[in-house]
Structures are given as structure tokens and as C-alpha cells.
Amino acid sequence: MNVLLRTENVVKRFGGLVAVNQVSFELYEGEILGLIGPNGAGKTTLFNCINGIYRPEEGRIFFRDTDITGWRPWRLAHMGMARTFQIVRPLAELTVRENVMVGAAFGEKQMPLRQAAKIADEVLEFLGLAPRADQLAGSLNVAQKKRLELARALAAQPRLLLLDEVLAGLNPTEVDEMVETIRRIRERGITILMIEHVMRAIMNLSDRILVLNFGELIAEGTPEEIAQNEEVIRAYLGDPKLAQRFALEE
Amino acid sequence: MDMGFLMASLIDGLLLGFVFGIAAIGLTLIFGVMEVINLAHGPVIALGMFTVYFAATLLGLHPYAGVGLSAVTGLLLGILIYAIAVQRVIGQPHLSSLLATYSVNMMIIGIGTAVFTASPRNIEFSLGSITLGPATIPVARIVAAVAALLAAVALYFFMQYTRWGKFIRAVTDNRDAAELVGIPSNKVLAFSFGLGTMLAMFSGGLIATLFPFTILEGGKYELKSFVISVLGGLGNPMGALVGGIIIGLIEGLVPVFLPTTWVLVVEFVLFVLILLVRPTGLFGGRAS
């Protein structure tokens, strides 16, 4: 299998706090890799290092066999990386279609607007947002905004999709819908790295799972292996609420 | 070089620096608390000058009593401005608060020009001057500088040790958190705007005891306040005092080497450079 993304000993500090500590992993083409860990474990910080929002203090990141450490986010987008934000960031005063067109027009393919509009409509259809296409993005509800985030990322037709808690804040029905959607995205040949707190979903979806705790990678394996890993359970016990959820959902 | 001229020029600049600094503290305080750049700052400074002028000519008050009256008026006027123009644009895009405060600027200048006309005024007032080595300094300047410094010290103690001072610092730090622990943040914002305006009018009052002025005079000091605030770190009141001293020294130093008209070039180039290289100022301000 081809390695699409590889990190080598990535370190990110904020003042005295080490948010990401010596993290190394590989992501293979076509897989769904889950990234879990208690709150404050450094998951989103790791995402921000991967897609260029932060420059890691140490370590290297390779994407498509290119050393991309410290590259700006737009350059990574042009290489076929897309992401969603944990806290949705719709372009509020633009229409839903225009939002998605930005993703298509400025992604790897650098499409002209006419083509971007076509792709946008396809993606909106795929995600069930087509009836909202001419609405202002700011007027959507939370679940719709989550799907809009995903739509923008998908419209770029990325090779790698980083999903930051796309299930958070959704009700159970919406979660099921979104899980199904993520499966179908993978079927389109898009590789996925996802942060998620909804354990049932991530255990179901992921081929492999990485566990971060206090910025360090403490476990890596299939969902079954992770569910039985002593250290993982201990890590979550530090966060009783999550540990409970972990236990219940399993 | 003539050392006497240099000394005199530096002392003169330093003394004025305190007075400019106190106006800038007003501006930077307001920004720190509510992230509003008050574009009505200049006209308010001018109103301070006119308060002293009319207190002297109409009420026969001593100019320094007029400065006190001006400060009190400033507190009330600031709260009024906040209630009318600023309150509704808190938390809105910066364009809204910039234009809202500029609209206040237009109203004050508009009415001020109609009522006071644009002709220059002067307060007939002198305390003589004293000679310090090679420098001859008007006493009024020393009084103004000392008054400004005392006001800054008073503000410091107010902010550190009084209930409302602590409220202001809490709201500056984190408005939501302050609200959560029961601090009436809207009142604190109104009071802070009043306090900022008070300092502006106080400073204007002091300036009126030194120079002639018109209703448009405040614009000059507003721009100076911008430079000083940025120098000291926007939102950092004590930084602004040091910024004022620096600007005062520049104003004292530059004319020794270059024509006086270069002072503004130096100041504004410095202003732009600071914003580019270190937007939080020399002493750290509110993060951009």
C-alpha cells in the first residue's frame, strides 16, 4: 500500500506546553484512520500542523512523498489536502453554492468558476444540501453547517480529507446519516483522517485508530485492538466522562 | 551643538509628553476594554479646551478649576456618547464602531464650528517661568506635566485597588467571564468610555492653559494619541504614559537636528513601523 501522509517526530509547543510531542505515523492511500484521545490531547493541534496552520517546532511531515513541513495551507490545498473545522466556519454572507464553489475553484484542480459551479451542485446534491444552494450560508442550522463544511472540502476533490469532529453536535439520526456519507466518500477513493469523540461511529468507520494523550501517541491499531488496550483505557479514565462513554458505547 | 538648546528642547518635549500621554491613556483604555478605536477622541479633547476657556471667561473660574470641571464633564459626556453611539456596535465588525465614533466626531465638530466658530481662542494666563541651568521653562508647563502625571498615578491606583477599577480590568481581560461572575459588563463599558473621555478632556484642558486653540485643534492630538497608544501597546494604559514620554522626547530631540516640520514624518513613520514589526507595541498590548 502507498503511504499518502507520513509524520516524523512532530513536536508543537505553545510556550512551555508541549501540545504535540514526537508524533510519528503513516496514513495509507484509501484508508480511514481515526484519531482519538481525551480533550486537550493535541488532536486538533496535530491537524493544524498537518495542514499548515501551525509550523511544527521539530519533526517533518511528508504528503505525497514531498516534505511539506511548514508549508502554507493554500499550498497544501493545491496539493490535494482538504479539511473541515471542528467549529464550523461558513462564509456567512455568501450563498451555500458560493461556499462550495470556493472549495472547488481553489483546490488541486484550480477549476474555472463555471466548472466549479457544476461540481458544487453535484456535491450539494450528494450531501442533501441542494435545496439550500441559494440560501446564505449564515442562515443554515448547525447540522446543515456541518454538512456544508464537508461539502466545501469534498468539492476540492481532495486526495486527503481531514475531518475534525464532523459528528459533534449532531443528533443520533444525523450521526447515522453522516457515518453513511463518510463511507460513501471513502468509496470515491478519498483517504480520510478523522478526529472523533463519538466512539461508536469511529470504531465502526476506521480501518485503524491512533490514540493521543498529552500530545503523545500512546496506541495505534485496529478498533478491536484499541478497545482492549490497557493504556488507552487508563488514559480515558483520566477523563471520567469520556471513559464512561467509551465503556457504555462499547 | 548648543547643549543649552538641546536641554531646553528636551525638557520642554518631556513635559508636553506627559500631557499627550494622558490623552492617549484615555484612547488606549477604551480600546483595551471594548476594542473600539474612538475617532471622536480629538473633538472631545477640543471640548476640554473650550470648557476651560468658558469656565474662565463666563464663570470667572481659575483655569485649573476649569480643568477639573472639564474632567467631570468628560466623564458624563463619555457615558452619554457610549449610550447613544457606541453601545449598539460593541462586538460588531470594526467598521461599525469606527464609523459610529466618527459620526460623533462629525456632530461635535459640526455643532462646535457653528457655536464657537473656527477662530482661535487663547486663555490669558501665565505663571511666569523658571530657569533651570541653560533652559527657561514656563511654570504652566511644569504644572500641566505634574497634573498629568498625578492623574496617571491616580488612575493606576484606581484600577488596582477599587471595586470599579477591578471590574474594568476583569472586563478587559475577558468580558464573558466577567459577566459570568456577576460583573455588570455593560455598565463597566459605559463607565470606561466615560473614564477615557474624561482623560481626553482633562488633557485638552491642560493643553488649553499652554497654547491657543480652535475647535479643530483636537485632531492633531487625536493623531498623536494614536501614535502614543500604538507605541505603548494598544489597550495598555501605562504603556501609553511611557509612549507619551517617548513622543515628547522625540518632539524635543528632532528639532535640534532637523527642521521642525520633520517631527511629524518621524512620528508617523515610527507609528507605521511599530505596527508592522511589533503591533502589540513596545510594552505589549491587547493581541491583534
Add this chain to the structure above:
Amino acid sequence: MKRSVWSFLLPLLVVLAVGLFPLVTQKDLHRETAFTLLRAVALAASLNIILGFTGYVSFGHVVFYGLGGYVAFYLVAVKGWPFWAAMLMGGVAAALLAYLIGAGILRLRGAYFALVTIGVNEAMKAFIYNFQPFGGPTGLTMNFAVYKAYGGPKAVLWMTYYWLFAIAILLVLVTYWIRTSKFGLGLLSIREDEDAAEVMGVRTARFKTWAFTLSAFFPGLVGAIFFFRNASIEPHDAFPLHVSIESIVMVMLGGQGTVIGPLVGGIGYQWMRVFLLTNPLLKNIQLAVAGALLLLIVLFIPAGLVGWLRRRFPATRRFLL
């Protein structure tokens, strides 16, 4: 939603209506009124590129106007250049300044950007005040003989009017193109959320710099025209901060980020000014009344007239762009 052809024709018609009026009547007074309106329209429409489309509140628009004015004036009055070439250089000088400082200052956001643009304007004003080739504090005056080459002062007034009219039309075309182009979509995404835009692949730094440069080119041209027909230029006339602010008000009044908004805002604002200045009751406090009106707009319709219509009546979005 299919965009109606009126979204393009309406703004064009607005400018044509203002611009052609004095050509029909051939009256000097009408020409001067139209000149004032078109100047306002050009300043507002060009500011809209950086303010409305990109979301950066520039208080420095007038620095480009003043610099363009000075450069062109100098080239015509001192170096004897033909006016059109000098005007072009005025625009180029303004655009160049924007390009050079853009990379630095466009990293600042919000109030910090607003402040630095004020600083740039004041620094430039103070520098020109000391810059002897441009006449220092007294500025430059035009030798009357220069006008002779263009057929005398009256012919100059008409010629400069044609130039301004042409620039206003060009600006409508340019802003319409921006609003409907990929470049414009990139700018709008920066306005809405700069970080998210960059993550989606928009080269934000480059886009902002070009928007700023384009936005600066036109006031450079307008300044060149204004001061050439004014026959004199000095620092306080060339860089008045309140012209920057008036430009912002005009953009805001009509609707930032729309094509037609700044045109409507520019005309509306100037019309209001004339009304206030000629009203015997309000004449003396016209500035205060204008301030009160501005406050009402900021507080109650911050999206401007066109923005408000587009929001309140979504159907208007087809033809109001």
C-alpha cells in the same frame, strides 16, 4: 439563481445617466455637479474593492488620491508631460505604493489595519510637506500657459470631465468583473473568513495585495484629474483624512461588497451634502446633521441600502449585484 443581465446594466446605466447629463445640456453648472458626483462614485467604487470585497477597512484611500495628484501635477507642470501620460503615471504611482506597502500592512487585521492606513496617510502628508521637488508646504501651481496647449481653461474642464467619466465607466466594468470572477470569489471568501479561505486554497496574501493595488490605481487617476483642473496642489488639500472617511461612508451607505451600492452611495451622499449646504436652516450645522445620519445608518442599516434590499427581498438578488 440565474443572474439577470440587469445586474450589469443597472450600475452602468446609473453612471451613464449622471455622466451624459451635462453632455446633453452643455451647461457648465451641470458639468461641475456631475464632476463632483462622478468623483464621489469613482472614489467609493474603488475603495469598495478593498473594503467591500476584501473586508479591509482602509482609512488611507486618500493617500493614493493625493499621491496620484502630486505625481501627475509634477509631471505636467514641471516636466511638461502630456496630461494623459501624467495621469496614467499618477495612477501607477498610487498602485505601486499600494503594492509595496500592501504585503506588509495587509497582515494586520481589523482596527490595526485601519490605524496603519491612517499612519501611512499622515506620514505621506508630512513627508510631502518637506519634499522640495513637490514644493514643500506651499505645493505647486499650474502655469496658465500649460492650459493653452489644451485649448484654454474651459476646454480643460471638459477634457478632464471626459476622462473622469471614462474612469467611472471603467470602474463599473472592473467591479462587475471582480464580483463575478474567480478572483472576486477569492476576495469575498477572505472577507468572510480569511483563515478558512486559505485552508481552501486561496492565496490570501497575494489576493489581498492585488485587491489593494487595484483599489489604489483609480484614486490615483482621479487625484491627477482633480488637481490638474484645480490648477494648484498643496499637502493639506491632497491628503485630507476626511475624504477617506467620506469614501467609506459612501460605500457603506450604498452597500459594501456590491457593484451598484457604492455608486448609489456616492451619488446619495453628495446629493445629501448639497441639500444640507443649500438649506438655510441646516447650512451651519450640516456636518452635525450628516454625522447624525451616518450614525443612524451604522446602527440600523449597516449593510447599506442595496445590502438591505438584497437581504430583505431575496428576489432582488437576481438584478441587484
